[in-house]
Amino acid sequence: MGEDIQKPLTSRMSVALAWGLISSRTLINKILKKHSxxxxxxxxxxxxxxxxxxxxxxxxxxxxxxxxxxxxxxxxIMWREGKQAKIYFQKWIQAQTGYKIIDSAMHQIIQTGWMHNRARMIVASVLTKNLGIDWRWGQDYFRSVLLDLDEASNNGGWQWGASVGIDPKPIRIFNPYSQQERFDPDEKYIKKYLPKDYDLKEPIIDHKIARAEALARYNLNIIK
Ligand SMILES: Cc1cc2nc3c(=O)[nH]c(=O)nc-3n(C[C@H](O)[C@H](O)[C@H](O)COP(=O)(O)OP(=O)(O)OC[C@H]3O[C@@H](n4cnc5c(N)ncnc54)[C@H](O)[C@@H]3O)c2cc1C
Incomplete structure (x- = not known):
């Protein structure tokens, strides 16, 4: 298990599970044969x-x-609508948000059909909180590209990412910069997936402004 998104120490069993090649029960039984x-x-x-x-x-x-x-x-929640919503959504899909960690992850999903759980959580947070886009749009996009698509996990992940599902916290807004520092400090993930000619210097929306807008959108008055 691990949170190194560049070289994930996770099992990568999600594709086999999603396609019915193995079940959670079989995996658990195998583990318990060898471990306590x-x-x-x-x-x-x-x-x-x-x-x-x-x-x-x-x-x-x-x-x-x-x-x-x-x-x-x-x-x-009043999700962003109209032309601006469509522009933001396309930039997120096309890995053009200007947040390097997000754009790397969105390149990874296109190139491989898979993304580390941490990366899924950050891209879901940025789409719904920073860009104010309805989580259902993200759910649909993942549905079209994930090799490990599992409708229940995808839905649960998106509802968690949008802070509208199973989560005791009223809202979580991931800071894409501190997430990058924490989980990709040497920029190995970014270097692996961002194209060489990537030259976006400014984010699509300033994180502080986006955060304030998200709190208003969720009708929450949290100072921290
Ligand atoms: C927005 C979003 C969308 C997601 N969509 C899917 C999806 O369509 N299909 C899918 O299988 N998982 C989904 N997940 C959960 C998780 O990201 C993947 O299961 C995990 O990254 C798969 O990698 P792994 O097999 O190496 O995981 P490991 O860490 O090795 O975990 C082993 C198995 O446990 C299960 N698991 C681990 N974490 C989660 C989790 N947070 N939620 C549910 N099950 C989990 C998976 O079946 C996984 O294969 C989503 C998460 C988010 C935040």
């Missing part, structure tokens, strides 16, 4: 698989969530 549940690695890995199963449980009991916020109080 209290081994840190085993416990962490099983807990990841439980997220997958948990999202399936949520979707089974709340099928309307496919297109609706799980949290009823978050159903009136």
């Amino acid at each position: 549940i209290s081994d840190t690695g085993a416990e962490t890995y099983i807990s990841e698989l439980i997220w997958r199963e948990f999202y399936k449980y949520i979707m089974y009991h709340n099928p309307h969530c496919m297109n609706m916020e799980l949290q009823t109080k978050k159903r009136n």
Whole structure:
């Protein structure tokens, strides 16, 4: 397990799971043959698989969530609309946001059909919080490109990323710069996926301004 997004130490089993080549149950049984549940690695890995199963449980009991916020109080967010929304969305898809970590991740998904969980969380946060775009647009885009598409996990990930689903916090706004410093300090990920002629110097929207707009959009008055 690991948070190094450049050289992920994760299992990359999501494609096999999504295509039904193996089940969570088989994986857990294999792990428990070799490890005790209290081994840190085993416990962490099983807990990841439980997220997958948990999202399936949520979707089974709340099928309307496919297109609706799980949290009823978050159903009136005024997502950006019109021409500006379409321009922002296209820039996000085309890896032209000017946030290097986001643009690298969006290149990765095009080139490989996969993205590290950390990168998925950051791109979802930037699309919904910084750009104010409806999470359903992101969910649809991921649906069209992910090799490991799992409708329940994709929906759960997007609802989490947009702070409208399973999450006790009222809102999480990832700072793309500090996320880059934390998870790609040597810019290895960026160098791997950003094209050599990438020359965007300014972000599509200043992070501080975007943050303030997001808090207003979510109708939250949080100073921190
Ligand atoms: C916006 C967004 C969209 C996502 N869409 C999908 C999707 O369509 N399909 C998909 O399988 N996962 C999705 N995820 C969850 C997660 O990103 C991937 O499961 C993980 O990156 C797959 O890599 P891995 O197999 O190396 O994971 P590992 O870390 O090795 O984990 C092992 C397995 O546990 C499960 N798992 C791990 N983390 C999560 C998680 N946060 N939520 C649900 N299950 C998890 C997966 O089945 C994974 O294969 C999404 C997350 C976000 C934030």
